[in-house]
Amino acid sequence: MAVAPNPDKPNTVMDLLAIALSGLCLAHCLLLPFAIAALPVLGQVAGSHVVHQVLILVAAPLSIWTLSRSKGWRKPGVAVLAGLGLGLLTGAAFIPVLIAHETLISVVGALMVAAAHYINTQRHRDADRAAKALRV
Numbered sequence: 001m002a003v004a005p006n007p008d009k010p011n012t013v014m015d016l017l018a019i020a021l022s023g024l025c026l027a028h029c030l031l032l033p034f035a036i037a038a039l040p041v042l043g044q045v046a047g048s049h050v051v052h053q054v055l056i057l058v059a060a061p062l063s064i065w066t067l068s069r070s071k072g073w074r075k076p077g078v079a080v081l082a083g084l085g086l087g088l089l090t091g092a093a094f095i096p097v098l099i100a101h102e103t104l105i106s107v108v109g110a111l112m113v114a115a116a117h118y119i120n121t122q123r124h125r126d127a128d129r130a131a132k133a134l135r136v
Helices: 010-038 040-046 049-069 076-094 096-135
Strands: none
Touching: 010 049, 010 096, 049 076, 049 096, 076 096
16 A cells, blocks of 8 residues: 655655656646647747756756755665756757757656656655654
8 A cells, every 4th residue: 555755754845846847847848739739829938948948947956956855866776867867858958959859858858857756755755664663
């Protein structure tokens, strides 16, 4: 039976916020083409490349801060997933040569960052369970 993460713990809240930001990135990349087709004015604003750059400038520091605060970077799988994901997101947003594949690169990067934070959240949940078991 899955146990929900404890929202009282700052690391869990930050991991959940990072997952939400990755979800926002995914929604932006996957749903925006439909919004652009339906609302041409929205397409001019939200389809701007600057939106991707702003999202990564918010998401990257949050992810790095959260993982460093929770020592998630010490777990190799978490560090590799987060690093590669942030690298892909940054590359898609700032390297002009990658524009042709920007959506695919951004989706893969966002999924990797979300997975890293999910694993980090699960690691904290498991540690909490182990600590409670020792107290009983």
